[in-house]
Amino acid sequence: MLLGQKYVTDDWTNVTPSIIAKLERNLHVQQYHPLSHLRQRIVNYFYGQFRSKSGTPSFSIYDNICPVVTVEQNFDSLLVPKDHPSRKKTDCYFINQDTLLRAHTTAHQAELISMGLNNFLVIGDVYRRDEIDRTHYPIFHQVDAVRLRTSQEIFCNVNDSENLKLFEHRGTESADKQACHSLEAVKVMEQELKSTLTSLAQAIFGKDVQCRWVDQYFPFTHPSWELEILHNDDWLEILGCGIMRQEILQKSGATDRIGWAFGLGLERLAMRLYNIPDIRLFWSNDTGFLNQFKVDEPNVHIQYKPISIYPPCINDISFWLPEDGSYSSHDFYDIAREIGGDVIEQILLKDEFIHPKTKKTSHCYSIVYRHMERTLTQNAVNKIHNEVGKAIAAKLNVVIR
Numbered sequence: 001m002l003l004g005q006k007y008v009t010d011d012w013t014n015v016t017p018s019i020i021a022k023l024e025r026n027l028h029v030q031q032y033h034p035l036s037h038l039r040q041r042i043v044n045y046f047y048g049q050f051r052s053k054s055g056t057p058s059f060s061i062y063d064n065i066c067p068v069v070t071v072e073q074n075f076d077s078l079l080v081p082k083d084h085p086s087r088k089k090t091d092c093y094f095i096n097q098d099t100l101l102r103a104h105t106t107a108h109q110a111e112l113i114s115m116g117l118n119n120f121l122v123i124g125d126v127y128r129r130d131e132i133d134r135t136h137y138p139i140f141h142q143v144d145a146v147r148l149r150t151s152q153e154i155f156c157n158v159n160d161s162e163n164l165k166l167f168e169h170r171g172t173e174s175a176d177k178q179a180c181h182s183l184e185a186v187k188v189m190e191q192e193l194k195s196t197l198t199s200l201a202q203a204i205f206g207k208d209v210q211c212r213w214v215d216q217y218f219p220f221t222h223p224s225w226e227l228e229i230l231h232n233d234d235w236l237e238i239l240g241c242g243i244m245r246q247e248i249l250q251k252s253g254a255t256d257r258i259g260w261a262f263g264l265g266l267e268r269l270a271m272r273l274y275n276i277p278d279i280r281l282f283w284s285n286d287t288g289f290l291n292q293f294k295v296d297e298p299n300v301h302i303q304y305k306p307i308s309i310y311p312p313c314i315n316d317i318s319f320w321l322p323e324d325g326s327y328s329s330h331d332f333y334d335i336a337r338e339i340g341g342d343v344i345e346q347i348l349l350k351d352e353f354i355h356p357k358t359k360k361t362s363h364c365y366s367i368v369y370r371h372m373e374r375t376l377t378q379n380a381v382n383k384i385h386n387e388v389g390k391a392i393a394a395k396l397n398v399v400i401r
Protein backbone atom coordinates (compact mmCIF):
# COMPACT_ATOMS: atom_id res chain seq x y z
CA MET A 1 0.00 0.00 0.00
CA LEU A 2 1.31 3.41 -1.03
CA LEU A 3 -0.71 6.57 -0.32
CA GLY A 4 -3.87 4.49 -0.10
CA GLN A 5 -3.26 2.63 -3.37
CA LYS A 6 -2.31 -1.00 -3.91
CA TYR A 7 0.49 -1.85 -6.35
CA VAL A 8 1.84 -5.14 -7.65
CA THR A 9 5.50 -5.77 -6.94
CA ASP A 10 8.01 -7.52 -9.22
CA ASP A 11 11.75 -7.86 -9.66
CA TRP A 12 12.01 -4.10 -10.32
CA THR A 13 10.57 -3.20 -6.90
CA ASN A 14 13.25 -1.42 -4.87
CA VAL A 15 11.39 1.20 -2.77
CA THR A 16 12.35 0.80 0.86
CA PRO A 17 10.17 1.17 3.98
CA SER A 18 12.05 4.28 5.14
CA ILE A 19 11.35 6.00 1.82
CA ILE A 20 7.68 4.99 1.90
CA ALA A 21 7.40 6.33 5.44
CA LYS A 22 8.35 9.81 4.15
CA LEU A 23 5.90 9.98 1.24
CA GLU A 24 3.40 11.93 3.27
CA ARG A 25 5.74 14.48 4.83
CA ASN A 26 5.28 17.11 2.04
CA LEU A 27 7.91 19.42 3.51
CA HIS A 28 7.37 21.92 0.68
CA VAL A 29 3.93 22.81 2.08
CA GLN A 30 4.64 22.42 5.80
CA GLN A 31 3.94 25.74 7.54
CA TYR A 32 7.15 27.59 8.55
CA HIS A 33 9.40 24.97 6.98
CA PRO A 34 12.36 26.58 5.18
CA LEU A 35 11.52 24.70 1.96
CA SER A 36 8.00 26.06 2.19
CA HIS A 37 9.26 29.65 2.66
CA LEU A 38 11.47 29.31 -0.40
CA ARG A 39 8.64 27.75 -2.44
CA GLN A 40 6.42 30.69 -1.49
CA ARG A 41 9.06 33.21 -2.58
CA ILE A 42 9.34 31.55 -5.98
CA VAL A 43 5.55 31.40 -6.38
CA ASN A 44 5.24 35.08 -5.35
CA TYR A 45 7.86 36.01 -7.91
CA PHE A 46 5.90 34.30 -10.72
CA TYR A 47 2.62 35.79 -9.53
CA GLY A 48 4.16 39.25 -9.58
CA GLN A 49 6.03 38.90 -12.86
CA PHE A 50 3.37 37.35 -15.10
CA ARG A 51 -0.14 38.74 -15.11
CA SER A 52 -2.94 38.77 -17.65
CA LYS A 53 -4.37 42.07 -18.93
CA SER A 54 -7.04 41.91 -16.26
CA GLY A 55 -4.37 41.54 -13.57
CA THR A 56 -4.80 37.91 -12.57
CA PRO A 57 -1.64 35.78 -12.22
CA SER A 58 -0.92 33.80 -15.40
CA PHE A 59 0.80 30.85 -13.74
CA SER A 60 -1.19 28.16 -11.98
CA ILE A 61 0.48 26.19 -9.21
CA TYR A 62 0.38 22.41 -8.75
CA ASP A 63 1.94 21.40 -5.46
CA ASN A 64 0.05 18.29 -4.45
CA ILE A 65 0.31 15.92 -7.40
CA CYS A 66 0.94 12.32 -6.28
CA PRO A 67 4.64 11.38 -6.65
CA VAL A 68 3.82 7.90 -7.94
CA VAL A 69 4.17 8.08 -11.74
CA THR A 70 4.52 5.75 -14.70
CA VAL A 71 7.71 5.12 -16.65
CA GLU A 72 5.83 6.75 -19.53
CA GLN A 73 5.34 9.99 -17.55
CA ASN A 74 8.80 10.16 -16.04
CA PHE A 75 10.75 9.21 -19.18
CA ASP A 76 8.89 8.35 -22.42
CA SER A 77 6.64 11.42 -22.51
CA LEU A 78 9.82 13.51 -22.20
CA LEU A 79 11.66 11.71 -25.02
CA VAL A 80 14.26 10.23 -22.68
CA PRO A 81 16.04 7.54 -24.79
CA LYS A 82 15.29 3.91 -23.86
CA ASP A 83 18.94 3.30 -22.93
CA HIS A 84 19.42 6.56 -20.97
CA PRO A 85 21.31 5.95 -17.68
CA SER A 86 18.70 7.89 -15.64
CA ARG A 87 16.21 5.05 -16.25
CA LYS A 88 18.28 2.47 -14.40
CA LYS A 89 17.05 0.51 -11.43
CA THR A 90 20.16 1.64 -9.53
CA ASP A 91 19.14 5.30 -9.94
CA CYS A 92 15.38 5.33 -9.29
CA TYR A 93 12.92 3.98 -6.75
CA PHE A 94 10.68 1.60 -8.65
CA ILE A 95 7.37 0.30 -7.30
CA ASN A 96 7.25 -2.17 -10.17
CA GLN A 97 8.55 -2.25 -13.74
CA ASP A 98 6.00 0.32 -14.99
CA THR A 99 5.70 2.53 -11.90
CA LEU A 100 8.19 4.60 -9.91
CA LEU A 101 8.48 7.51 -7.51
CA ARG A 102 9.05 10.49 -9.83
CA ALA A 103 12.72 11.36 -10.31
CA HIS A 104 11.79 14.92 -11.35
CA THR A 105 8.68 17.09 -11.32
CA THR A 106 9.08 17.38 -15.11
CA ALA A 107 7.22 14.03 -15.16
CA HIS A 108 3.90 15.93 -15.11
CA GLN A 109 4.71 18.36 -17.90
CA ALA A 110 3.10 16.58 -20.88
CA GLU A 111 -0.09 15.79 -19.00
CA LEU A 112 -0.64 19.36 -17.79
CA ILE A 113 -0.10 20.68 -21.32
CA SER A 114 -2.66 18.15 -22.60
CA MET A 115 -5.11 19.62 -20.10
CA GLY A 116 -4.75 22.93 -21.95
CA LEU A 117 -2.49 24.81 -19.54
CA ASN A 118 -0.04 27.37 -20.92
CA ASN A 119 1.68 28.67 -17.79
CA PHE A 120 2.22 26.49 -14.76
CA LEU A 121 4.54 25.54 -11.90
CA VAL A 122 4.78 22.01 -10.52
CA ILE A 123 6.25 21.76 -7.03
CA GLY A 124 6.85 18.53 -5.19
CA ASP A 125 9.02 15.82 -3.71
CA VAL A 126 11.28 13.78 -6.04
CA TYR A 127 13.15 10.55 -5.42
CA ARG A 128 16.61 9.44 -6.55
CA ARG A 129 19.02 6.78 -5.38
CA ASP A 130 22.35 8.47 -4.85
CA GLU A 131 25.48 8.84 -2.75
CA ILE A 132 25.15 9.55 0.98
CA ASP A 133 26.69 12.77 2.27
CA ARG A 134 25.70 16.13 3.74
CA THR A 135 24.31 17.45 0.46
CA HIS A 136 22.58 14.33 -0.90
CA TYR A 137 19.40 12.74 0.34
CA PRO A 138 17.24 10.22 -1.56
CA ILE A 139 14.27 12.60 -1.42
CA PHE A 140 14.42 16.25 -2.37
CA HIS A 141 12.07 18.91 -3.74
CA GLN A 142 11.83 20.55 -7.13
CA VAL A 143 10.03 23.40 -8.83
CA ASP A 144 9.34 22.99 -12.55
CA ALA A 145 7.86 25.62 -14.81
CA VAL A 146 6.41 25.67 -18.31
CA ARG A 147 5.44 28.71 -20.37
CA LEU A 148 3.85 28.29 -23.80
CA ARG A 149 3.46 31.21 -26.23
CA THR A 150 1.74 31.75 -29.56
CA SER A 151 3.30 33.59 -32.48
CA GLN A 152 1.04 36.57 -31.82
CA GLU A 153 2.07 36.79 -28.20
CA ILE A 154 5.80 36.75 -28.78
CA PHE A 155 5.93 39.00 -31.83
CA CYS A 156 3.30 41.58 -30.81
CA ASN A 157 5.91 44.22 -30.00
CA VAL A 158 7.81 43.82 -33.25
CA ASN A 159 7.28 46.15 -36.25
CA ASP A 160 6.64 43.96 -39.29
CA SER A 161 5.45 41.04 -37.20
CA GLU A 162 3.33 39.59 -40.07
CA ASN A 163 6.50 38.13 -41.56
CA LEU A 164 7.63 36.49 -38.35
CA LYS A 165 6.71 32.86 -37.80
CA LEU A 166 7.24 30.32 -35.03
CA PHE A 167 7.98 27.45 -37.39
CA GLU A 168 10.11 26.80 -40.42
CA HIS A 169 9.56 23.85 -42.71
CA ARG A 170 12.86 22.87 -44.20
CA GLY A 171 15.04 23.81 -41.26
CA THR A 172 17.80 21.74 -39.73
CA GLU A 173 18.75 21.30 -36.11
CA SER A 174 21.77 23.31 -34.96
CA ALA A 175 23.31 24.28 -31.63
CA ASP A 176 20.95 27.30 -31.61
CA LYS A 177 17.60 25.70 -32.42
CA GLN A 178 15.46 22.68 -33.25
CA ALA A 179 14.80 21.90 -36.95
CA CYS A 180 11.14 23.01 -36.84
CA HIS A 181 11.65 26.35 -35.06
CA SER A 182 12.45 29.71 -36.60
CA LEU A 183 15.57 31.32 -35.20
CA GLU A 184 13.71 34.54 -34.36
CA ALA A 185 11.08 32.73 -32.28
CA VAL A 186 13.76 30.80 -30.36
CA LYS A 187 15.73 33.98 -29.68
CA VAL A 188 12.69 35.81 -28.26
CA MET A 189 11.90 32.80 -26.04
CA GLU A 190 15.52 32.41 -24.94
CA GLN A 191 15.65 36.07 -23.99
CA GLU A 192 12.46 35.87 -21.89
CA LEU A 193 13.55 32.61 -20.25
CA LYS A 194 16.99 33.91 -19.31
CA SER A 195 15.81 37.29 -18.03
CA THR A 196 13.04 35.62 -16.00
CA LEU A 197 15.53 33.30 -14.35
CA THR A 198 18.28 35.83 -13.66
CA SER A 199 15.70 38.10 -12.01
CA LEU A 200 14.42 35.12 -10.02
CA ALA A 201 17.99 34.52 -8.80
CA GLN A 202 18.20 38.21 -7.86
CA ALA A 203 14.84 38.10 -6.10
CA ILE A 204 16.14 35.26 -3.93
CA PHE A 205 19.84 36.05 -3.46
CA GLY A 206 19.80 39.83 -3.85
CA LYS A 207 20.40 42.29 -6.70
CA ASP A 208 24.17 41.81 -6.68
CA VAL A 209 24.21 38.07 -7.24
CA GLN A 210 26.56 37.11 -10.10
CA CYS A 211 25.07 34.76 -12.70
CA ARG A 212 26.43 32.84 -15.67
CA TRP A 213 24.88 30.58 -18.32
CA VAL A 214 26.39 27.23 -19.23
CA ASP A 215 25.26 25.10 -22.21
CA GLN A 216 23.64 21.84 -21.18
CA TYR A 217 21.83 18.84 -22.63
CA PHE A 218 18.39 17.55 -21.65
CA PRO A 219 16.38 15.09 -23.77
CA PHE A 220 13.27 17.27 -23.42
CA THR A 221 14.69 20.70 -24.31
CA HIS A 222 16.91 22.15 -27.04
CA PRO A 223 18.79 24.37 -26.76
CA SER A 224 19.34 23.84 -23.02
CA TRP A 225 21.24 25.74 -20.36
CA GLU A 226 22.16 25.71 -16.71
CA LEU A 227 22.19 28.82 -14.57
CA GLU A 228 25.07 29.14 -12.13
CA ILE A 229 25.42 31.71 -9.39
CA LEU A 230 28.56 32.78 -7.59
CA HIS A 231 28.17 31.89 -3.93
CA ASN A 232 31.00 32.08 -1.37
CA ASP A 233 33.52 32.09 -4.26
CA ASP A 234 32.06 28.95 -5.83
CA TRP A 235 29.98 28.68 -9.00
CA LEU A 236 26.88 26.78 -7.96
CA GLU A 237 24.53 25.23 -10.50
CA ILE A 238 21.01 26.21 -9.48
CA LEU A 239 18.72 25.13 -12.33
CA GLY A 240 18.34 23.52 -15.74
CA CYS A 241 16.21 24.99 -18.51
CA GLY A 242 15.64 25.26 -22.23
CA ILE A 243 13.33 25.55 -25.21
CA MET A 244 10.91 22.64 -25.03
CA ARG A 245 11.13 19.89 -27.64
CA GLN A 246 8.33 20.62 -30.09
CA GLU A 247 7.47 16.93 -30.26
CA ILE A 248 6.27 17.12 -26.65
CA LEU A 249 3.98 20.06 -27.41
CA GLN A 250 2.72 18.37 -30.56
CA LYS A 251 1.83 15.14 -28.79
CA SER A 252 0.06 17.15 -26.07
CA GLY A 253 -2.04 19.14 -28.53
CA ALA A 254 -0.27 22.52 -28.22
CA THR A 255 0.67 22.57 -31.92
CA ASP A 256 0.51 26.35 -32.40
CA ARG A 257 2.82 27.23 -29.53
CA ILE A 258 6.48 27.32 -28.58
CA GLY A 259 7.56 26.81 -24.97
CA TRP A 260 10.28 27.24 -22.43
CA ALA A 261 10.72 25.17 -19.28
CA PHE A 262 13.00 24.98 -16.29
CA GLY A 263 13.51 22.87 -13.18
CA LEU A 264 15.28 23.73 -9.95
CA GLY A 265 16.06 21.92 -6.71
CA LEU A 266 14.83 23.62 -3.53
CA GLU A 267 17.24 22.04 -1.00
CA ARG A 268 20.36 23.21 -2.77
CA LEU A 269 19.08 26.79 -2.83
CA ALA A 270 17.69 26.70 0.71
CA MET A 271 20.98 25.37 2.12
CA ARG A 272 22.81 28.37 0.64
CA LEU A 273 20.12 30.91 1.41
CA TYR A 274 19.62 29.96 5.07
CA ASN A 275 23.11 28.60 5.75
CA ILE A 276 21.85 25.08 6.50
CA PRO A 277 24.91 22.80 6.70
CA ASP A 278 23.32 19.36 6.37
CA ILE A 279 20.47 18.21 4.12
CA ARG A 280 19.14 15.83 6.82
CA LEU A 281 18.12 18.88 8.88
CA PHE A 282 15.16 19.50 6.53
CA TRP A 283 13.70 16.21 7.80
CA SER A 284 14.27 16.98 11.46
CA ASN A 285 11.30 17.42 13.78
CA ASP A 286 13.54 19.05 16.35
CA THR A 287 12.26 22.40 17.57
CA GLY A 288 15.86 23.66 17.78
CA PHE A 289 15.78 23.59 13.98
CA LEU A 290 12.15 24.36 13.13
CA ASN A 291 11.68 27.29 15.55
CA GLN A 292 14.39 29.26 13.76
CA PHE A 293 12.09 29.48 10.72
CA LYS A 294 8.89 30.44 12.55
CA VAL A 295 8.16 33.66 10.67
CA ASP A 296 4.98 34.60 8.81
CA GLU A 297 6.76 36.58 6.09
CA PRO A 298 8.68 34.25 3.71
CA ASN A 299 11.08 37.07 2.72
CA VAL A 300 12.56 37.52 6.19
CA HIS A 301 16.33 37.08 6.14
CA ILE A 302 17.17 34.02 8.26
CA GLN A 303 20.59 32.55 8.95
CA TYR A 304 20.38 29.18 10.65
CA LYS A 305 22.56 28.81 13.76
CA PRO A 306 23.53 25.22 14.54
CA ILE A 307 22.56 24.48 18.13
CA SER A 308 25.77 22.54 18.43
CA ILE A 309 27.52 19.95 16.34
CA TYR A 310 27.73 16.62 18.07
CA PRO A 311 30.84 14.52 17.46
CA PRO A 312 30.81 11.85 14.74
CA CYS A 313 31.76 8.18 15.10
CA ILE A 314 33.49 6.69 12.08
CA ASN A 315 33.49 2.93 11.52
CA ASP A 316 34.94 1.13 8.51
CA ILE A 317 33.54 -1.88 6.75
CA SER A 318 35.30 -4.03 4.11
CA PHE A 319 33.88 -6.81 2.00
CA TRP A 320 34.46 -8.92 -1.10
CA LEU A 321 32.02 -8.22 -3.91
CA PRO A 322 30.08 -11.07 -5.53
CA GLU A 323 31.76 -12.29 -8.71
CA ASP A 324 28.61 -12.12 -10.85
CA GLY A 325 28.81 -8.31 -11.11
CA SER A 326 25.45 -7.86 -9.35
CA TYR A 327 26.85 -5.46 -6.72
CA SER A 328 25.74 -1.81 -6.79
CA SER A 329 26.88 0.66 -4.14
CA HIS A 330 23.38 2.22 -4.20
CA ASP A 331 21.95 -1.05 -2.86
CA PHE A 332 24.46 -0.88 -0.02
CA TYR A 333 23.53 2.77 0.73
CA ASP A 334 19.81 1.96 0.84
CA ILE A 335 20.29 -0.98 3.20
CA ALA A 336 22.52 1.12 5.47
CA ARG A 337 19.86 3.88 5.55
CA GLU A 338 17.17 1.34 6.25
CA ILE A 339 19.05 0.27 9.39
CA GLY A 340 20.79 3.46 10.51
CA GLY A 341 18.30 6.05 9.27
CA ASP A 342 19.36 9.66 9.48
CA VAL A 343 22.11 8.81 11.97
CA ILE A 344 24.26 7.98 8.93
CA GLU A 345 25.78 11.23 7.75
CA GLN A 346 28.04 9.95 5.02
CA ILE A 347 29.34 6.79 3.39
CA LEU A 348 32.70 7.09 1.65
CA LEU A 349 34.36 4.53 -0.61
CA LYS A 350 37.84 4.57 0.95
CA ASP A 351 39.57 1.84 -0.97
CA GLU A 352 39.01 -0.56 -3.83
CA PHE A 353 41.34 -3.52 -4.13
CA ILE A 354 41.60 -6.40 -6.58
CA HIS A 355 43.25 -9.52 -5.22
CA PRO A 356 46.22 -10.33 -7.51
CA LYS A 357 45.59 -14.09 -7.46
CA THR A 358 41.84 -14.60 -7.05
CA LYS A 359 40.96 -11.40 -9.01
CA LYS A 360 38.20 -10.78 -6.47
CA THR A 361 37.30 -7.14 -5.77
CA SER A 362 37.11 -5.77 -2.27
CA HIS A 363 35.56 -2.45 -1.22
CA CYS A 364 36.31 -0.61 1.98
CA TYR A 365 33.85 2.10 3.09
CA SER A 366 33.93 4.52 5.99
CA ILE A 367 30.53 5.12 7.52
CA VAL A 368 30.26 8.43 9.35
CA TYR A 369 27.62 8.22 12.09
CA ARG A 370 26.41 11.44 13.68
CA HIS A 371 23.19 12.20 15.48
CA MET A 372 21.75 15.66 14.86
CA GLU A 373 20.38 16.16 18.36
CA ARG A 374 22.72 14.29 20.71
CA THR A 375 26.04 12.55 21.13
CA LEU A 376 26.17 8.93 20.00
CA THR A 377 28.01 6.37 22.09
CA GLN A 378 30.52 4.09 20.37
CA ASN A 379 28.49 1.21 21.74
CA ALA A 380 25.29 2.30 20.05
CA VAL A 381 27.18 2.90 16.81
CA ASN A 382 28.80 -0.53 16.90
CA LYS A 383 25.38 -2.10 17.19
CA ILE A 384 24.08 -0.34 14.09
CA HIS A 385 27.33 -1.01 12.26
CA ASN A 386 27.14 -4.75 12.94
CA GLU A 387 23.51 -4.82 11.81
CA VAL A 388 24.52 -3.14 8.55
CA GLY A 389 27.26 -5.75 8.05
CA LYS A 390 24.87 -8.62 8.66
CA ALA A 391 22.20 -7.19 6.37
CA ILE A 392 24.47 -6.62 3.40
CA ALA A 393 26.07 -10.05 3.80
CA ALA A 394 22.59 -11.55 3.67
CA LYS A 395 21.12 -9.40 0.89
CA LEU A 396 23.96 -8.44 -1.41
CA ASN A 397 25.97 -11.63 -1.50
CA VAL A 398 29.09 -9.88 -0.24
CA VAL A 399 31.61 -11.46 2.13
CA ILE A 400 32.62 -9.29 5.08
CA ARG A 401 36.40 -9.33 5.66
Ligand code: PHE
Pocket (backbone or CB within 6 Å): 103, 104, 105, 106, 144, 218, 221, 240, 241, 242, 261, 262, 263, 264
Ligand atom coordinates in the same frame (compact mmCIF):
# COMPACT_ATOMS: atom_id res chain seq x y z
N1 PHE B 1 14.16 17.83 -14.94
C1 PHE B 1 15.48 18.41 -15.00
C2 PHE B 1 16.30 17.88 -13.81
O1 PHE B 1 15.75 17.29 -12.91
C3 PHE B 1 15.46 19.92 -14.95
C4 PHE B 1 14.82 20.56 -16.15
C5 PHE B 1 13.45 20.80 -16.18
C6 PHE B 1 15.58 20.94 -17.24
C7 PHE B 1 12.86 21.39 -17.29
C8 PHE B 1 15.01 21.53 -18.35
C9 PHE B 1 13.64 21.76 -18.37
O2 PHE B 1 17.51 18.03 -13.75
